[in-house]
Amino acid sequence: MARFAQLIRSIFEQSKEKIVTLDEEFEFLKLYLDLEKLRFKDKEKINFEVDKTISEADYDLQIPPLLIQPIVENAFKHGLMHKEEGGELKIEFSKNDEFLFCKIEDNGVGRELAREMGEGKLRRERPSGLKTAKERLAILNQSSLKLKDFNNLVIQDLVDKRGKSIGTSVEVKIKYNNYNK
Numbered sequence: 001m002a003r004f005a006q007l008i009r010s011i012f013e014q015s016k017e018k019i020v021t022l023d024e025e026f027e028f029l030k031l032y033l034d035l036e037k038l039r040f041k042d043k044e045k046i047n048f049e050v051d052k053t054i055s056e057a058d059y060d061l062q063i064p065p066l067l068i069q070p071i072v073e074n075a076f077k078h079g080l081m082h083k084e085e086g087g088e089l090k091i092e093f094s095k096n097d098e099f100l101f102c103k104i105e106d107n108g109v110g111r112e113l114a115r116e117m118g119e120g121k122l123r124r125e126r127p128s129g130l131k132t133a134k135e136r137l138a139i140l141n142q143s144s145l146k147l148k149d150f151n152n153l154v155i156q157d158l159v160d161k162r163g164k165s166i167g168t169s170v171e172v173k174i175k176y177n178n179y180n181k
Helices: 002-015 022-039 056-060 068-080 111-119 129-142
Strands: 044-050 087-095 099-106 153-159 165-175
Touching: 002 022, 022 044, 022 056, 022 068, 022 087, 068 087, 068 099, 068 111, 068 129, 068 165, 111 153, 111 165, 129 153, 129 165
Parallel strands: 044 087
Antiparallel strands: 087 099, 099 165, 153 165
């Protein structure tokens, strides 16, 4: 319960900020992933990797908050939740001189089957985390002429040789250090 309360406090704190450090984002994601591990009873294998292109000094990079977690949540909610066993989630971070890259890849049931499985459920439509992330990235892009038509969110359905869904990959490109607190 204490970890859940810590996550809720962190969400409230980050939602008030225009930017957070990369270190704060990593800590937030790790806390969220720890809670998902508990919820799924360690049935899912989670691999969180920070590429060598990110040094310790880069942990002070400034990025918008709450962009990655909703995408990770979607991987659990729509892909991995429907898998009986053997679920895997990989989150990889790297960077270049302008952008932080985050790739979230799961071996869940895939977007099409997840949609089909959700059709029979009676639920009120709520904004998805992915939609919110897209909207926030679009707003960030509007502030820069260079990024106006830039696609910084790429979603790919993963399929095997026979065309059967084997998961989803989402790549996010975030311009860093271009924000004012």
